[in-house]
Amino acid sequence: MAVTFQRVAKVAVVLAQNFIAFLLHSSQENFSHLVNKIQLFANEIFDPNYKKRETSLGHINRLLLEGQT
Numbered sequence: 001m002a003v004t005f006q007r008v009a010k011v012a013v014v015l016a017q018n019f020i021a022f023l024l025h026s027s028q029e030n031f032s033h034l035v036n037k038i039q040l041f042a043n044e045i046f047d048p049n050y051k052k053r054e055t056s057l058g059h060i061n062r063l064l065l066e067g068q069t
Contacts, residue, residue: 002050
């Protein structure tokens, strides 16, 4: 299992509202919402298909190399 940039970005977008709310209004309620959402999405940053399928970059590279022949 590996962490990918796309997965981290996806989770960051989901957490953004709660993080902003906590920064603007540092209350226990906002902190609890943020922590709960982090716990909910913590496993989403790990790619279960790591090294089991071709990466996007590898796919593009393969297509470029196939186009040269």
